[in-house]
Amino acid sequence: MHHFYLLMAMFLFLTILAGLLRVFIGPTKADRMLAAQLFTTTGTAICLLLAEALQLDGVRDTALVFVILSIMAVAAFVRRLEPKNPGGEP
């Protein structure tokens, strides 16, 4: 069972490596950001699988921290420094 979860984690890690290609080729900023968002979720899944494989409970807390802060990068990415079209939709 230990090996199954480790293999599963490795498989997910390989999907991250494949996804890196999207960050390299882009072409738009949004594409790159989306890939990073996918990595965060995949990373969470890997953490959970490794927690089971290595029997480390603290790793689930790592996944929890990943998840609750995953929105930060995207929020920083779409944020505008100055208010835009004040009359229109926010």
Add this chain to the structure above:
Amino acid sequence: MTDTLFDMTLCAALILAAWRVLHSSDHFQAVVLFITFGLILALAWVRLEAPDIAIAEAAVGASLAGVMLLDALRVMRSVGKEHEQEKRWTSVAKLPSFHLFFSFATVLILSVVLISAVTELSDAQGGLTDLVHAELEGSGTKHPVTAVLLNFRGYDTWIELGVLLLAVLGVLSIRECSNLHSLAPPVATTIVLENLVRGIMPLVLLVSGYLLWRGGFAPGGAFQAGVVLGAGCILLWMAGHRSLTMLHDATWRILLILGFLAFLALGSYSLLSTGVFLAYDRQYASIQIFLLESAATLSIGTTLAGLMLALQPLKKDLPR
């Protein structure tokens, strides 16, 4: 076998990501890769059975640093001739050749020295695990990492809180503002993000408190809790909430120095009563450590959030 394969993939990914962070042509790509690098590094900490560090890295490397860099990227866009320079695969070409020669020679020599040092290290055995476990009894906490941070090497933690304080003071003086009240109010964002943050903030606070509590007997502790707290404050600001600027100026200042002062007070008390700086009474060690950790959590949280918020536009910089 599976473990080795996993290790090798992880190391290859780390090197690949680091290489592209430093040598891609586009700055935005570099920042996104930097966030990904932080994520892969957190996975490496998990693999190396250091969950304490993985928690801190998940909050710092994968979120906080990325947010700071994304924010800086907006104002640091290179323009004109410099921009053309950056667009090329590598922009080292423009430096004087002696500079290039010097830097690559330095890197080469250092790498050789380091590699030989590392191969030496592979023969060395030992480590301090047994010593820490032998002293764990009566240190006031059941988790070895917390015991090292707060008890055995309390000096380090104390000075480190001082370093954090210096960093935020430095940023404030560079910005030429004395407190967060000179910041322009945050820009309103979409209602979707506002609502998400409204829902998720209690969870962030809960996780922060949970990590502080867990630090007594399992991975977690003041640093992780503080980093999560600070990230939460920044998240509030990004959702258009006034966050730390809501606090009275004096309150903010007290929160900043609380951790440093708590260590200083306890250290002086133990110096007067026992003659040793930062020595705990065995009887009260656990409650003393808990108080120190709570103070440190608040300080680290406000400091990290302050570092980021102090870089936001000031009232005087706004157009009109």
Add this chain to the structure above:
Amino acid sequence: MTELDSFLLYALTAVILFALGLSSLLSRRHLLRKIMGLNIMSAGAFLLFISVAHRNGKVFADPVPQAMVITGIVVSISATGFALALARRIRKKTGLTSLDYREEPSPENHNRP
């Protein structure tokens, strides 16, 4: 493969990360890249610490290097914040994104914050 080899693997990765970060710190011109290089250097240093800690550990990695790395991570993020503040100040005052003062600042973006 034995425990020793996994230590060597991570330790050599750490050295490579350190060298990559250092070379970029010395030879890249854009300040953000320098700051990222600094961060990758520190990641390499941390990785070396923990690869030793993992080899010497029992259930968890050796707690002393772990504690040092946790302090290091928080110090490195505060150093990054300070460095970014400096870099943004340089950009605002001179219009440059590097330390190369022979470069002419671009006039159109000089005064933008």
Add this chain to the structure above:
Amino acid sequence: MTIWNIFSILFCLAGGAFFLAGVVGMLRFPDAMSRLHALTKADNLGLGFIVVGLCLRSLVVPVIIKLLLIWLTVLLASSTACFLVGNYILQEAEEKPQEN
């Protein structure tokens, strides 16, 4: 090997398949908006299946609660993130013609 373990393996494999689909979509789809669609599949279902698989494996109440909390948060955060990025793409598209 109990029946729970077999189900756990099956659910984890299903989750892995969704992650694979997500990354293939991320690489093969033609534009950012359709890649957004691929991302949501991996986020919601991929992690969901893996969480269920691990719940079946551990069968300890606190762990199950933590896992479900993680999944619930991912559902909220990732849909918000996708909305924000989608909104950003639309706004960019709106601004582009005016600039040129």
